[in-house]
Amino acid sequence: MSTAGQVIKCKAAVAWGPAKPLSIEEVEVAPPKKGEVRVKILATGVCHTDAYTLSGKDPEGEWWPTIFGHEGGGIVESIGEDVTSVQPGDHVIPLYIPECRECKFCKSGKTNLCSLVRSTQGRGVMPDETTRFTCKGQKVYHYMGCSTFSQYTVLLEISVAKINPKAPLDKVCLLGCGITTGYGAATKTANIQPGSTVAVFGCGGVGLSVIQGAASRKASRIFAIDTIPKKFEFAKKLGATDCINPNDFDKPIQQVLVEMTDGGFDYTFDCTGNTNVMRAALESCHKGWGESIIIGVAGAGEEISTRPFQLLTGRAWKGSAFGGVKGRSELPNLVEDYLDKKLEVDMFITQQYKLEDINKAFDNIHSGER
Numbered sequence: 001m002s003t004a005g006q007v008i009k010c011k012a013a014v015a016w017g018p019a020k021p022l023s024i025e026e027v028e029v030a031p032p033k034k035g036e037v038r039v040k041i042l043a044t045g046v047c048h049t050d051a052y053t054l055s056g057k058d059p060e061g062e063w064w065p066t067i068f069g070h071e072g073g074g075i076v077e078s079i080g081e082d083v084t085s086v087q088p089g090d091h092v093i094p095l096y097i098p099e100c101r102e103c104k105f106c107k108s109g110k111t112n113l114c115s116l117v118r119s120t121q122g123r124g125v126m127p128d129e130t131t132r133f134t135c136k137g138q139k140v141y142h143y144m145g146c147s148t149f150s151q152y153t154v155l156l157e158i159s160v161a162k163i164n165p166k167a168p169l170d171k172v173c174l175l176g177c178g179i180t181t182g183y184g185a186a187t188k189t190a191n192i193q194p195g196s197t198v199a200v201f202g203c204g205g206v207g208l209s210v211i212q213g214a215a216s217r218k219a220s221r222i223f224a225i226d227t228i229p230k231k232f233e234f235a236k237k238l239g240a241t242d243c244i245n246p247n248d249f250d251k252p253i254q255q256v257l258v259e260m261t262d263g264g265f266d267y268t269f270d271c272t273g274n275t276n277v278m279r280a281a282l283e284s285c286h287k288g289w290g291e292s293i294i295i296g297v298a299g300a301g302e303e304i305s306t307r308p309f310q311l312l313t314g315r316a317w318k319g320s321a322f323g324g325v326k327g328r329s330e331l332p333n334l335v336e337d338y339l340d341k342k343l344e345v346d347m348f349i350t351q352q353y354k355l356e357d358i359n360k361a362f363d364n365i366h367s368g369e370r
């Protein structure tokens with residue numbers, strides 16, 4: 001029996017307030033309005049950014065109760081008025097950076113940061129200022145325009161990438177954030193050139209994906225830098241040539257690295273969100289041309305610093321969101337690369353949980369067990 005046009009009752013992991021465990025609740029999911037789609041979510045990753053906002057350190061994370069999750073995969077259940085690019089049954093990956101193809105940003109050809117709905121998305125509501133979720137009679141907010149920790153969610157049409165239905169959603173859901181972010185930062189934002197030297201600070205899902213991207217661009221040396229040595233096993237499998245634990249040295253890590261590499265790297269990446277590491281990454285760049293890409297998300301009120309002389313002498317600081325990837329146009333191609341065995345995804349799945357056990361996944365994020 002079709003559920004189109006009906007309110008759907010389903011389970012979701014609801015965050016009732018900062019730093020509280022998520023609570024599995026029955027929620028009501030309203031039908032999609034004009035320009036919206038309702039999606040049955042079959043799989044979701046848990047990203048460090050979910051944990052960051054749940055912790056209360058995100059200046060935009062003041063909307064409670066909310067349903068987190070932004071790294072999912074699902075099947076379109078129903079569509080609202082005027083939706084033309086997807087239909088019920090299509091397999092999709094939700095996009096926390098939409099692609100409207102009409103705003104100044106989309107048309108610029110310079111960025112993936114579509115800004116058509118950024119303001120309402122950052123306040124946890126749909127463009128009409130309302131939400132599609134309720135729980136126990138209370139309004140529940142959306143998160144990053146996705147809310148994949150629910151069995152059903154409502155997204156904008158411009159916030160879904162239609163993908164090949166042959167792709168297993170429990171794998172390619174990771175392309176909804178971590179893998180695409182790191183891989184894209186290496187191949188699009190930095191546009192690493194063959195023979196380059198690369199340093200990756202932080203070897204979680206994002207950093208490992210930078211390593212994979214650097215290897216695909218035939219970087220000559222790829223340094224993996226992390227304080228947890230067991231991360232190096234994965235880093236080496238994905239192409240790291242050198243593995244460094246900063247705790248093994250008495251000197252600042254940037255000094256160590258510059259000495260080891262005859263002046264520093266062509267490209268460095270911060271994949272930790274730690275502002276001291278961001279500085280070390282910038283200062284590990286080669287004089288004259290080295291570029292450092294910030295990917296990690298830092299806590300509210302934190303700032304980066306370095307001596308301006310570092311920039312004056314030719315190092316450059318950049319940032320990357322979702323790897324610079326335009327979701328609707330480019331993400332389906334990454335799914336094809338996965339199906340063609342050109343892009344590693346399976347290795348990134350270290351553990352799987354039922355929705356009921358989602359707090360265990362958050363515990364693992366905090367303990368480094370992922």
Ligand SMILES: NC(=O)C1=CN([C@@H]2O[C@H](COP(=O)(O)OP(=O)(O)OC[C@H]3O[C@@H](n4cnc5c(N)ncnc54)[C@H](OP(=O)(O)O)[C@@H]3O)[C@@H](O)[C@H]2O)C=CC1
Nearest residue numbers: 048049202203204205206226227273295296297321322368
């Ligand atoms: N810009 C974007 O579009 C996106 C940004 N992000 C952000 O990217 C960052 C990385 O995400 P993810 O890979 O999932 O996170 P993880 O926590 O899995 O990985 C970060 C790694 O860095 C390590 N680390 C911490 N401090 C240092 C240090 N001083 N030197 C070297 N390594 C260190 C961590 O160790 P330990 O666990 O011990 O701290 C961990 O192994 C997060 O801040 C996340 O919010 C994520 C997705 C998209």
Ligand SMILES: N[C@@H](CCC(=O)N[C@@H](CSC=O)C(=O)NCC(=O)O)C(=O)O
Nearest residue numbers: 047049058059060097118177297321322
């Ligand atoms: N709300 C935070 C910023 C969070 C942030 O930077 N998000 C990244 C994606 S992180 C994914 O896991 C992003 O894409 N940013 C672009 C954007 O427009 O938000 C804060 O205010 O600090």
Ligand SMILES: [Zn+2]
Nearest residue numbers: 047049177178
């Ligand atoms: Zn994420």
Ligand SMILES: [Zn+2]
Nearest residue numbers: 100103106114
């Ligand atoms: Zn746009």
